[in-house]
Amino acid sequence: MEVRKPYDIDSLTDVALRVFAERGYDGATMDDVARAAGITKAGIYHHVTGKEALLARGLDRALAALQAILAEPAANRGRAAERVRFIVRRVAETACSLLPELTVLFRVKATSPATESAVERRRAFDRAVARLIAEGQADGELSTAIEPGLATRLIFGTSNSIVEWYRPGGALKPAQLAAAIEALLFEGLGPAKS
């Protein structure tokens, strides 16, 4: 009664994403993935059509998670500034919990139909946030010193950088990290002013 199918598409995607995140998609070989999965390269092709399919599945996971954030109630009610803060926090938490997926998404270049579509979906996410920031500025709740598009890029520059160094299991918990990022981006590093 031992599991007869220890390897299905999803578990192989898990493994592949960890390898891609570590070595880079181009730098990772299918043998690397196979070794990490404890299987042979040829075995992988019984479950997946190819290397790019693994990438595409990972990008899909990451984008679905980001879009899910925009669909959460707290991202859709209340004042714009609060909604932006919520999204920033949730993106940071998601970066921690879906680390390999978001690592791959944040590094991907548009070089094929699959990656082009992923890049486009990601841009759409950024645009949604930029609109929200513009709204918050119009409400007078966000500083107008920075143009919304630029603010969006810098915000995600900050939170996306999580994937470059965060490793689960450390002392820093995702919620703490998210709170720190929120504090930095909205209150700044200067001395407390209020």
Add this chain to the structure above:
Amino acid sequence: MEVRKPYDIDSLTDVALRVFAERGYDGATMDDVARAAGITKAGIYHHVTGKEALLARGLDRALAALQAILAEPAANRGRAAERVRFIVRRVAETACSLLPELTVLFRVKATSPATESAVERRRAFDRAVARLIAEGQADGELSTAIEPGLATRLIFGTSNSIVEWYRPGGALKPAQLAAAIEALLFEGLGPAKS
């Protein structure tokens, strides 16, 4: 009297870095570099010992520029908080002016002696800034809400993200961008308070 040596090591490094930045080091081929330089692949090998040498030269340029920032007078006199702000501004400006070099540096993984040493030198830079932030916190001029090491990572997460989207020639000038980053990181996105 036309230039007799259009291709020397440095100009080839220029070209190679642009290609590496665009395609990624692993994704770029020596033929890509050759084509971009308007030369044959074999021709490159008359000037450079190999692909990794081009990478190493680029990493060296980037790290030299970062270290030069730490050596500037404004980074060594005055209050710690001001010095940190200066460094943040200069890193942002350098990211604009040495875009390909810093793009490659920020994406490099430690996979060979050359890249390991680059990653280590970069860490040393981060540590120097972290020490300065700790000093600024001790002075009471920087918020103690964030641990210095984390603050450093997030600061450079923000400014390093420039290389993902900034392209020279646009309306946004490096100095403006640097000022915007400084404002975001130190004053925050919240409404102006003081």
Add this chain to the structure above:
DNA sequence: AGACGATGTTACTAGCGAGTATACGAGGAG
């Protein structure tokens, strides 16, 4: 003029990495 050296070019080589053809082996149905 003629030889040399620096710079390029047109072939190659060698090896790695994605993907495949085929054989193997274990469990279930008859």
Add this chain to the structure above:
DNA sequence: CTCCTCGTATACTCGCTAGTAACATCGTCT
């Protein structure tokens, strides 16, 4: 016990890429 199916492994193919070898070109020095 036999056949079928599913998953896996072994042993390939084949293209692409870093790097090389041998030949061509051209300015320069004598």
